[in-house]
Each structure stands twice: as structure tokens, then as C-alpha cells.
Amino acid sequence: xxxQKIRVGITLGDVNGIGPEVVIKALADNxxxxxxxxxxxxxxxxxxxxxxxxEGVENFTFATIPAVREARPKRVNLVACMxxxxxxxxxxxxxxxxxxxxxxxxAAAADLKAGNIDVxxxxxxxxxxxxxxxxxxxxxxxxxxxxxxxxPLMMMCSELLKVxxxxxxxxxxxVSASVSxxxxxxxxxxxxxxxxxxxxxxxxxxxxxxxxxxxxxxxxLGQEEQQTIRPAIETANEQGILAFGPFPADGFxxxxxxxxxxxxxxxxxxxxxxxxxxxTPQGVNFTAALxxxxxxxxxxxxxxxxxxxxxxxxxxxxxxxxxxxxYRSRREYAAMSANPLRHFERERxxxxxxxxxxxxxxxxx
Numbered sequence: 001x002x003x004q005k006i007r008v009g010i011t012l013g014d015v016n017g018i019g020p021e022v023v024i025k026a027l028a029d030n031x032x033x034x035x036x037x038x039x040x041x042x043x044x045x046x047x048x049x050x051x052x053x054x055e056g057v058e059n060f061t062f063a064t065i066p067a068v069r070e071a072r073p074k075r076v077n078l079v080a081c082m083x084x085x086x087x088x089x090x091x092x093x094x095x096x097x098x099x100x101x102x103x104x105x106x107a108a109a110a111d112l113k114a115g116n117i118d119v120x121x122x123x124x125x126x127x128x129x130x131x132x133x134x135x136x137x138x139x140x141x142x143x144x145x146x147x148x149x150x151x152p153l154m155m156m157c158s159e160l161l162k163v164x165x166x167x168x169x170x171x172x173x174x175v176s177a178s179v180s181x182x183x184x185x186x187x188x189x190x191x192x193x194x195x196x197x198x199x200x201x202x203x204x205x206x207x208x209x210x211x212x213x214x215x216x217x218x219x220x221l222g223q224e225e226q227q228t229i230r231p232a233i234e235t236a237n238e239q240g241i242l243a244f245g246p247f248p249a250d251g252f253x254x255x256x257x258x259x260x261x262x263x264x265x266x267x268x269x270x271x272x273x274x275x276x277x278x279x280t281p282q283g284v285n286f287t288a289a290l291x292x293x294x295x296x297x298x299x300x301x302x303x304x305x306x307x308x309x310x311x312x313x314x315x316x317x318x319x320x321x322x323x324x325x326x327y328r329s330r331r332e333y334a335a336m337s338a339n340p341l342r343h344f345e346r347e348r349x350x351x352x353x354x355x356x357x358x359x360x361x362x363x364x365x
Contacts, residue, residue: 005037005073006118006324009108012042013123015082016089016097017301018311020050023123025313026320028057033074036324039117041104043082053309068116081107090307098129105140109147112292119293119323123316124301127169138169141287144294153190153288155263156273156298157322158280162199162263163272164191164288175268176224179211184232185239187265190289192241195262197333198288198326204262207252208233208245211267215248229267249275273298282314284322293326295319 010027013019024047027038040047044064051057062076071077082100089097105125111117122140130137137143145152156163166187167178188206195204210229212222219226229246236243247257249266253275258264266272276283276298283298297315305311 005035006327007037007039007068007071007116008320008323009039009041009068009111009117009120010320011101011104011108011120011122012040012046012082013104014093014097014101014126014129014301015043015046015086016092016094016306017124017126017303018299018306019123019125019301020046021054021306021309021311022297022313022316023047024051024054024057024060025311026316027076028060030059030074032320033076036320037071037073038076039068039071039111040076040078041081041108042078043084043086043100044078044080045084045086046082046088047078049088050307053307055309068111079107079111091303093126093129093301093303095129098126099132101125102130102132102135105143109144112294113147119295119327121316121319121323122294122296124297124299126301140285140294140296141168144287144290144292148290148292150290151186151190152290153187153194155191155194155286155288156276156280156283157286158276158283158318160280161258161276161283162195163276164263164265165267165269165272166265167268169269172268172270176211176222179224179228179267181228181232181235184208184229184265185235188232188236188241188243189239191263191265194288198286198329199262200329200333201262203242205242205244205260207247207258207261207264208243209249209252209264209266209271210246213248213250215246253279282318284315284319286322286326293323293330295323295326 010023012023051060062078064078064080065071081104086100087096108120112120127139141152141154154165154168164187166184167175191206192204195201211224214221216222216225225246233243233245249271285296285298287294297319299315
């Protein structure tokens with residue numbers, strides 16, 4: 001296996017959703033093999049099934065391998081870890097397809113842990129059908145946190161906007177009780193570190209959103225801003241974190257204020273993801289603050305269009321690019337942190353890694 005190319009593990013996700021289709025479309029361009037070594041975890045049956053329904057991917061081929069050590073550059077390598085008798089029924093959620101998605105996910109995580117792959121990109125799963133006695137996670141983020149330890153920071157990323165979340169997959173009724181000064185401060189600390197190490201941002205500026213409408217209107221619409229969020233921001237400032245706010249979410253996004261900051265910290269899932277997805281249709285979900293790199297397209301299984309050959313691969317492609325970019329940025333940051341001279345040059349505003357260091361994204365067929 002090439003030592004120079006990054007080994008990207010890619011899980012197929014729910015085979016009854018659009019995961020296999022967007023993976024095929026993203027990898028169909030042979031130029032992708034010049035950038036990295038693709039290692040897909042899933043089913044040969046699923047890949048062949050969906051390839052027939054997609055126009056323009058006649059050149060897509062793959063080699064089934066028994067283990068990652070057999071992966072080779074300039075081709076799509078498949079670790080066939082799903083039961084090939086698996087029923088494929090596009091658009092129909094099933095426990096069988098959910099269980100198969102978990103098998104692929106665990107196989108990729110095991111190889112990531114063993115160092116057999118460098119990063120992992122996950123196609124979407126159905127959070128309901130994957131549930132079992134052996135898998136009780138509300139999403140990929142929680143699974144990777146359990147597998148690799150630490151407190152992850154769920155981030156939505158694009159060239160336009162980066163959004164981190166204080167709370168992730170919990171009911172809205174539990175958000176207020178889950179937002180604390182300690183948690184906000186911890187998220188700000190992790191967000192600053194990931195912006196520096198993973199995105200090569202020097203002295204990142206972070207906007208913090210309020211929880212209540214109008215930022216609580218001085219306590220008329222809630223006390224969280226005065227009692228929790230603002231004190232957390234003040235403490236963060238004392239610790240050298242450039243955090244600002246809290247800002248009312250509606251006006252903040254409507255006025256385009258996000259463009260003034262390197263990232264935004266939202267209090268709960270939809271507060272951050274709804275404007276992010278409205279503004280950036282090709283976003284990427286990144287599980288930050290873990291020792292490993294995992295990204296994912298920012299869409300779900302999309303059962304309503306599965307099997308029709310019309311799913312757009314842009315977000316999957318961006319997820320692959322971002323995983324590679326973060327891997328390189330972390331490696332560069334580690335080298336600069338270990339070398340006092342390079343660290344000094346960085347502090348003086350020397351060259352930073354960016355997405356421009358990646359080969360240009362190939363045009364779609």
C-alpha cells in the first residue's frame with residue numbers, strides 16, 4: 001500500500017438509503033484515486049445493485065479484499081463485511097439494513113483504531129433501525145465518542161460557515177437543563193483547539209448564540225443568558241478564548257454576522273443546523289475533539305429518493321476532502337508544535353495549511 005496516500009475508510013451506511021449511491025458517484029471519477037486510497041466497508045451486492053440505476057458511472061469498478069492490508073492505490077477497495085444475502089429494498093427502512101450498517105461501521109472503527117486506515121467517512125444511517133441490544137447510540141457522534149474516548153464536539157463545516165453544538169441529540173425539553181457554564185466553556189475550549197489544529201486558524205474568533213429569543217430580553221424571556229451563557233463567555237475570555245455574545249440566533253444569521261467569525265457555537269441541534277443547511281447545501285458533519293478523524297455528509301438516508309439515481313454526491317465528496325484536509329492540518333500542526341522555530345514562524349503569521357493545499361476538486365461527470 002502506498003505510504004504517501006491517505007487511506008480513507010468509507011462506510012456505505014443504510015443500503016436502503018442513498019449512501020451507496022453517493023459513495024459510487026463520489027468515487028466514480030478515477031482522479032479520486034490519485035488523491036487517496038479508498039477503502040469502502042459494505043456490500044458488493046449493494047454497490048452492483050445501485051450502479052445499475054445510475055447513469056454515467058460505467059467506469060466505476062471495485063476490488064473486493066479480505067482485509068485493509070490488501071488495499072491498493074488507484075482503485076476502489078471493498079472490505080465486504082455485510083452479508084451478501086442482505087435484502088436491498090430502496091426507500092424501505094428495515095432492521096436488517098440497520099444491522100448491516102452497524103457491522104460496516106464497527107469494522108471501519110476497528111481498522112481506524114488499529115491504524116489500518118487514516119480517517120473515516122460515514123454514509124448516513126437510520127438512527128431507529130440501527131438500535132439493538134449491542135448498539136444503543138443516537139448517532140455516529142456518540143458511537144465514536146464511546147469507541148475512542150473523550151467528549152466530542154459535533155461540528156457542521158463548509159467554506160462559508162462552521163457551527164459547533166453544546167448539546168447534540170437530545171429532546172428540546174432537556175436542552176435548558178443540559179446547558180451549563182462548565183459545558184459551554186468546555187465546548188469553547190474544544191472549538192478553539194479544533195479551529196487551530198484542524199483548520200489552521202490563528203487566534204480564532206467564536207460567536208456564541210443565545211438560548212432564548214432576543215437573547216432573553218434582559219431576563220424577560222429567560223435567565224440562561226444572564227446566569228449561564230454570558231458568565232461562560234467571560235470566563236472563556238479570561239482564559240484567552242476570543243468568544244463573543246450571546247447573540248440572538250435569528251438576527252445573527254439574518255444579518256450575515258457569521259461572516260465576521262471563524263465559528264459559531266449554538267446551544268442545541270436545530271438552532272445550529274437549520275441555518276447551516278439553509279446557507280450551505282454541501283456541508284459536512286465533523287466529529288471534532290477526538291483523537292481520530294470522522295466526517296460525514298450533512299444529509300440523511302433520504303429514503304424518498306433512494307434507488308432513483310438522482311442523489312447528489314457533493315456533500316459526500318466534500319466530506320472526503322475535509323477528512324483529508326484535517327488529517328494533513330493535524331500532521332502539520334503537530335510538526336509545528338514540536339519545532340520551536342516553525343512555531344515561531346506560525347505566530348508571526350507564516351503560511352497556514354488550508355483547503356487550497358488539496359488537489360482541486362474534480363468536475364462532476
